[in-house]
Amino acid sequence: MIAVTITGVTGRMGRMLARAVAEDTRCELVGATALPDDPWVGKTLREVLPETASDVVVEAQAVDAIARADAVIDFTAPSATREHASLCAQAGATHVIGTTGLEEDDLAHLTACAVHTTIVRAGNFSLGVNLLTVLTRKVAAALGEDFDVEIIEMHHRHKVDAPSGTALMLGEAAAEGRGINLDEMRESGRDGITGERKRGAIGFAALRGGDVVGEHQAIFAGTGERITLGHIASDRMLFARGAVTAAVWGHSQKSGEFDMVDVLGLS
Ligand SMILES: NC(=O)C1=CN([C@@H]2O[C@H](COP(=O)(O)OP(=O)(O)OC[C@H]3O[C@@H](n4cnc5c(N)ncnc54)[C@H](OP(=O)(O)O)[C@@H]3O)[C@@H](O)[C@H]2O)C=CC1
């Protein structure tokens, strides 16, 4: 059984993760963190999330909560994830990262931390989306530039980053399939007189509204025909259970950076 700490336990995903760890016999919850001014700090999880039946006390000191963990599951925000990565590297704890919106320098920091510990990072921890990335890579490789690739995503009104981590995973998969660099061919947020579409571009469109958990499509638009690969998530527990599986898997690996395709053995 592995000891797990959840950072950002008060968040939409943090609450799901507390439930997912509590219901999984492969792990034991040993820590849960929140920001210092959060009303949950100092309370037991049992008080705020009765279904967890956990006497873990929510704390503001991530350093302590991470020091007693074999694995840390972190769905927070980029600046917090950077700090948690340093603490996981110091403690030798496996770091499972679901946080999206990470920039180049954040990713470089994670790579440096992964010299000391195991990092499993994914923009989406569901089986369906990770399978979709494998399919997207294959379809992009088979079709070539005569088919325009557009990635569409829709999420709830509270989401703060765009394109979503999943959309970027799909875009990367399409770019890999074509043997091109996504950063050089990416087109996001078209508006106004944009000019004609650049041949070979990979486009992104982000919709926000309501309580949508997460919907993605990879569209291959050719002349006279169009292929659409898609995924709809309707329950956040999907991501939470996937992240718990990643923590258990990551704990048995050597240091380095991995993703959910590695965990699921889909590569
Ligand atoms: N990879 C995947 O499968 C999935 C990834 N995500 C990603 O996970 C992230 C979180 O999403 P979601 O749960 O919806 O967002 P929320 O805003 O609901 O949750 C984030 C939580 O982290 C807390 N937090 C921020 N900084 C710290 C810190 N330093 N220490 C402790 N807690 C902190 C926030 O506190 P406060 O509210 O007080 O600021 C908040 O409670 C996003 O990046 C999202 O895109 C989401 C779903 C699936």
Ligand SMILES: O=C(O)C1=N[C@H](C(=O)O)C[C@H](O)C1
């Ligand atoms: O913020 C969310 O909610 C989600 N974020 C992830 C992303 O950015 O792709 C995964 C999921 O779609 C939900």
